[in-house]
Amino acid sequence: MSPILAIVWIAVIVFACTAILTIAYISGYASKIPEKYGNRLFYILIVQIVGACVSAASYFLAPSHFDKPKENQIPIKDLMVAEKSDSPKIVHDNNKTIYIRSPDVSRARRVAELDFSTDPNFFKKVNVTLSAGISQVIKLEEENYRVGFSQVGIINGEKDTNYDVIFLTVSREK
Structure with a gap:
């Protein structure tokens, strides 16, 4: 409380x-x-x-x-999502919290695999494979969202480890 x-x-x-x-x-x-x-x-x-x-x-x-508006309130533009991140990205849509993670991003193919869920443990998730520049509509708990990305990047990690990232756009679809 x-x-x-x-x-x-x-x-x-x-x-x-x-x-x-x-x-x-x-x-x-x-x-x-x-x-x-x-x-x-x-x-x-x-x-x-x-x-x-x-x-x-x-x-x-x-x-x-x-x-006060919550941070990362939908619609979102250029949300950086790294592949194989330990913690998911959190996005808010009114009273709903959406968790986003990326098991894989391929810079060479410009493709990203993303998991969307309203459960922080991703027990019920929607898996989407996105290509750069092509958005898709996903259904998450009776709401439709348009997701897409146009930029792919790289982050230099520890011990010569590099992580591919995308800059995600999320909006509610009518």
């Missing part, structure tokens, strides 16, 4: 407890509460209600810093 969500739930619980105690005092069920504390409970409940209304209004009316 995120810290902000925890704070929200704590505030909800405190609000509910204050409301229950105040209603019990006003209706006469909590007669053991002294009058000065009962009056304070009522004022605290009013302040909590006003605070909740102001918070809700500011959330819906003001731009929020929580709504």
